[in-house]
Amino acid sequence: MSSKFNDKKIIPRYGLLSLFITIGAIAVVAKAFYIMTGERDYWMAVASRQKKDSVQVKPVRGNILSCDGQLMASSLPEFKIYMDFNTLKTTGNDSLWNVKLDSIAQGLNRIFPSKSAAQFKADLTEGHNKCSKHWPIWDERIDYSTFTEVKDLPVFRLPKFKSGFHWEEFNARRRPFGSLAQRTVGDMFGAKDTARCGLELEYDSILRGTNGIIHRRKVRSKYLNITDTPPVDGADIVTTIDVQMQDIAERAVINELKEIDGRVGVAIVMDVKTGDVKAIVNMEKCFDGEYREIRNHAVSDLMEPGSVFKTASIMAVLNDGLCDTTEYVETGGGVWNMYGRDMKDHNWRRGGYGGMYLPKTLLVSSNIGVSRIIDKYYHDNPERYVQDLHNFGLTDDLHIPIPGYSPARIRYPKKNKNGQYVNWTKTTLPWMSIGYETQCPPISILTFYNAIANNGCMMRPRFVKEIVKDGQVIADYPPVVQRKQIAKPEVIKKLQIILEHVVSQGLGKKAGSDKFLVAGKTGTAQMSKGALGYKTGGTDYYLSFAGYFPANEPRYSCIVCIQKHGLPASGGGMSGVVFHNIAEGIMAQSLKLEAADARDTIGPFLPEVYNGNLHAADYVLSLLGFSVNNGWGGAFPSGDPVWGFVDENTGRLQIQREKVVPANEVPDVHGMGARDAVYIMESRGIKVILDGRGSVLQQSIGAGEPIRRGMVCRLKLG
Known part of the structure; x- marks a missing residue:
């Protein structure tokens, strides 16, 4: 093998290679410069879709409590729900949507009975045709239990980046005791989540807490939240109010x-x-x-x-x-x-x-x-x-x-x-x-x-x-x-x-x-x-x-x-x-009385007992000194309710159990006291309005009727 270097052949080859590398480098620099200048706005828009910086995270607002620690105002999550039809199409689930649309509309009608299935279908079809990215499924905020029901419907139950179903979460203010001391406890502007009046406004900075900061990065079609500054939840206020x-x-x-x-x-x-x-x-x-x-x-x-x-x-x-x-x-x-x-x-x-x-x-x-x-x-x-x-x-x-x-x-x-x-x-x-x-x-x-x-x-x-x-x-x-x-x-x-x-x-x-x-x-x-x-x-x-x-x-x-x-x-x-x-x-x-003191020595020999929870009735009757046939001797005052009535027509107190209607039907509360009647109604999701005192004489919704969402029953007592 000759050791002599043939520069006449080699040098031109290296020169040609260097020229190609130089041209490529110039092209890369030129392209980079063009991207930085001519296509800057386009690529900035693309980048903005992949990340979100300085996103505020709202803390949980503090509670307002009564003097003995009962909740008078508390923050509960509420949601507004939307549909991204563009995501639905890009992920290839558009055909699944068309197949399940009727089932979705019927499910939404069951959850929100004020709007028919046909109206839901027409509304969702309009959003689908417009390929909307933020189409509202329901115009109002919904609570967590309703949200979980919607989320369990066909298509909606798929992961968010596949189904297009997404939501906005709010810290809604709720008062467990309704309007009790409403103006003193205060109100919130619901749409703005800001305090309006009362203690809510005076102690707003304490109740509100401090917002957190996160940034979001899109990785494999999914946003990841990265916390920069965690939110600080609001503190609770203990008032002097006695509920x-x-x-x-x-x-x-x-x-x-x-x-x-x-x-x-x-x-x-x-x-x-x-x-x-x-x-x-x-x-x-x-x-x-x-x-x-x-x-x-x-x-x-x-x-x-x-x-x-x-x-x-x-x-x-x-x-x-x-x-x-x-x-x-x-x-x-x-x-x-x-x-x-x-x-x-x-x-x-x-x-x-x-x-x-x-x-x-x-x-x-x-x-x-x-x-x-x-x-x-x-x-x-x-x-x-x-x-x-x-x-x-x-x-x-x-x-x-x-x-x-x-x-x-x-x-x-x-x-x-x-x-x-x-x-x-x-x-x-x-x-x-x-x-x-x-x-x-x-x-x-x-x-x-x-x-x-x-x-x-x-x-x-x-x-x-x-x-x-x-x-x-x-x-x-x-x-x-x-x-x-x-x-x-x-x-x-x-x-x-x-x-x-x-x-x-x-x-x-x-x-x-x-x-x-x-x-x-x-x-x-x-x-x-x-x-x-x-x-x-x-x-x-x-x-x-x-x-x-x-x-x-x-x-x-x-x-x-x-x-x-x-x-x-x-x-x-x-x-x-x-x-x-x-x-x-x-x-x-503040009176501290013994239950036995309530016994009337000159009244009827046997007391009149309201229908309802037999465990509670048996407990009170035992304390009053009455013997209840087939009772429990007052042993289960806080046990699971056993429903029925106490029969005193036979000359002795006899417990008679009654078969409770299925959980999806309205119960019969005639003859019950207010406490038992409200308990059994509200345990089935029926809101109760009481009129009068005593035992239940009338109920506005008949026993055995199917229970529907949002049902309200008025009970007349006397």
Whole structure:
């Protein structure tokens, strides 16, 4: 083999190869430059379809809990469902769609019966023809159980990147107790997932949590989520609301409003020692005649409080030592001219009250009596009287954590440089002393009466006790003393006695109870219509009762305010009745009685037993000392329900079981108590509306009918 290098043959070959490589390199660079410039927009669009950066992930909103940990507002997932017909075609499942379309339409009709199968088919066919990538299957949000039903339909059950079925998930806000304390707990704007009012809005930043950040990459026709910053779920808020007290107060207010055709009803219940707001009701009559919570009147209504304000006036004159309870005042025949204006007592048509001592001015709520006493001692120095009202905490900013709250407004006398009052007349003081020419929200008036019940110590109303995250308390809100002592202890004691007599002997009798002592004050005031005056278009009345119970050892204070049009109108006879019902309902909760105490020794030998859960009936009958033939001796109070009735017609108690209809049929609940009837109905997905009390007399849907989604059954009890 020759070692001589033949450069004449080799060099041209290397040169030709280098030329090809150089041309290829130039072509690659040129193509890359062209892609970067001429085709930049196209390839950027392609890249955007393969990845998504900085995608926000919403955290789970925190819960709002009652004082004992029951859910009052919670976040539950809801979904909007769509179909991507373009994906369906590109994956080759278009033929499967055509075969299964009828089955899909029928399945959707079964899940959403308000829309026919034919309508579903026509709607889906339209989306298919348009090759839509985001065609809505159902226009509204659906809950998780409904979502799983839809997802189990033909084609939809395939993987998302094959079927084209996809969804948007939302954290929907739900209140397990319905409208209970709705305006205080608050609402959400559903479409925006943002807080609207109440505690939801005030504590929005705490409840909302912090959004997370992810980026998404498309790998083999499937998006993978890669977390950059994980979301931080919202914390839970523990309120002071007691669900049972709230229910008692709400029912008491609504019943009275319906009885008297009232326009607005407010009730607040507060714990005397801590200031905890245990119940707060804000009912307003709507255009359809039903009562709902539209706005938080309890903290936002700046109204002339009327006669409940007289207690503060009497407290002022006693606390300043200007007189004592032996002060005597003449009220004449029920009409007294005060600087050119007639002041009238409520019984002026019946001749008035004549002369009386100071305590009676509150017992009978005498406008003349209170206004004459205040005018006598403060006419030349109204600043002292108004300063007393401020010192009592009536105008304090209570820092209520509910948007819309406003502190009370009480005018302070002002003089010009010549020493003349510029915002004050001779009649201002007399009318202010009986609750006019001032503006106080119900929460401020209740806080004042709560201080009297608490021996003069004013507590700030508390709505939130603590904030909890993952079972740990991260913020605590202890009770706050607003004012250590609003008046002298001996003055507070005198007023406690007078307010107790208002209920036991005076106009507040309907607020009282024969089971425990009640103290409080009635109020009936005409409502101003601004520039139109008080009587234009008829007179509107603001009826109230503020007090506390039990009077000897106060536990709870309460205020009830009702707005209504026209006569009859009575603070004691209307708001006082609501107060009575609330107080007795709350106190009944604390009673600890033995079941055997319920046995009636003079009644029928055998008791009447409602149909329903035989285990529960057997348990109660055993505790009452009755022997039940073929029973269980009260051994299974919380066992699985056994349905039937107790036959007492044979002279002895005999358990008779009944065959329960299949789970897909409406059960027969005639003769059952409300608890058992609701349980067996709702366990089968039937919503129940109760009308009356006692055992079930009628059910609006007959027994044995097939159960359909969204079915509502009205039960008449008696």
